[in-house]
Amino acid sequence: MSINPRQTTESRQAEIIATMVRLSAERSPAEITTTDIAKAMGVTQGALFRHFATKEAIRLAVVEWIDEHLMFELLAAKERSPDALTALKAMFMAHVGFAKAHPGAPRLIFGELQQPASSPVKQRVQQIMQRYRQTLSQTLAAAIEAKLIRADADCAAAAALFLGAIQGLVIQSMLSGHTEQMVQQAVGVLDLYLAALGVKS
Amino acid sequence: MSINPRQTTESRQAEIIATMVRLSAERSPAEITTTDIAKAMGVTQGALFRHFATKEAIRLAVVEWIDEHLMFELLAAKERSPDALTALKAMFMAHVGFAKAHPGAPRLIFGELQQPASSPVKQRVQQIMQRYRQTLSQTLAAAIEAKLIRADADCAAAAALFLGAIQGLVIQSMLSGHTEQMVQQAVGVLDLYLAALGVKS
């Protein structure tokens, strides 16, 4: 270590966020201390507070990082798809791929879920989920419009089931402890989900 | 207070478990301290350790309580159903009903999910989920046998989506903070899920 003793706050913030996400892949995010983060970065614990005022600020920044990067992947998947149905499939697999690439991310989100409603971090998570649902509903409506899925499909329920399907896969991988099977399981679950929308496989 | 100052270990254990589940409905289970439990029960903190050796023993007992009572509801739902498809519907709604009746229960389970694989409490959760999946797979296979659902349905994926659908509803209610909508949302999601199995509504 000690290659780059001094760095800018900006790069240190990014490093703290990345370390938090990385450490969350194996341990419970709630139990990760500022000392843990500092040790993993090769600095002292007090140094963290040069870059974030409180630990809650770290958690908020982490949630925002997840939002930004997940949404980037989802939008990219959507935009490279020729139609709404292909977009749904691509978004599903992109989300699963993100969870596989960053196993700490869903753990962090689940951890924030537990917090009281007043917590600003949880409010951010609420906002993220709500926007996600909206995007899904719109895409589902577009797919209906293009006669790619059942005309009588319930968009709200379909959006809920989309998210639930992914969350179920993630929980399953959290239980087993390895993310390898998740992607292949995802294919089967996605197939079934599409059948619910009246898509022939 | 102070109606029944002294009670048996057995009844105190039950009271501790019930208090833990109740308090988990509003706060993060990981942040509930032995002092919180004791205060809610009207005893001193030290008294808890007359009835459980460690806090982890409390968590284990809580998980076992959830297992016992949830499985009871699921089996009851299954047994009062004339066929496998009706059983699936009844189990789905029974599980959602349980989550509504005991909002702390899913929070506790999600909390244990975060723990390292070596934790005995998490191992118990793993076991519970595995048995649940098996039960679902069997019921799904029986439904195929009876030609109540698509013959080419992937039972493993269908079991995963069943659990995911419920977990998605629970997460949604944890986000919004109220369980009222959950049951009516569940009806829509269940309908969609059944469509995936080729059931006409």
Added chain:
DNA sequence: GGCGCTTGTAAGTATTAAATCACTTACTAG
């Protein structure tokens, strides 16, 4: 080359947690 700002360290503080311990009180059997 000195100056000021930023980033770092090392030590320290206040708080909170689970667990323990000495002691007390209620109930029950002989």
Added chain:
DNA sequence: CTAGTAAGTGATTTAATACTTACAAGCGCC
């Protein structure tokens, strides 16, 4: 009535934790 046992108290111990502070040292700028 008395002795034993189980349940409860309240004070204490030990170990962490988030955050602070006094001081040191690098970096850009003139």
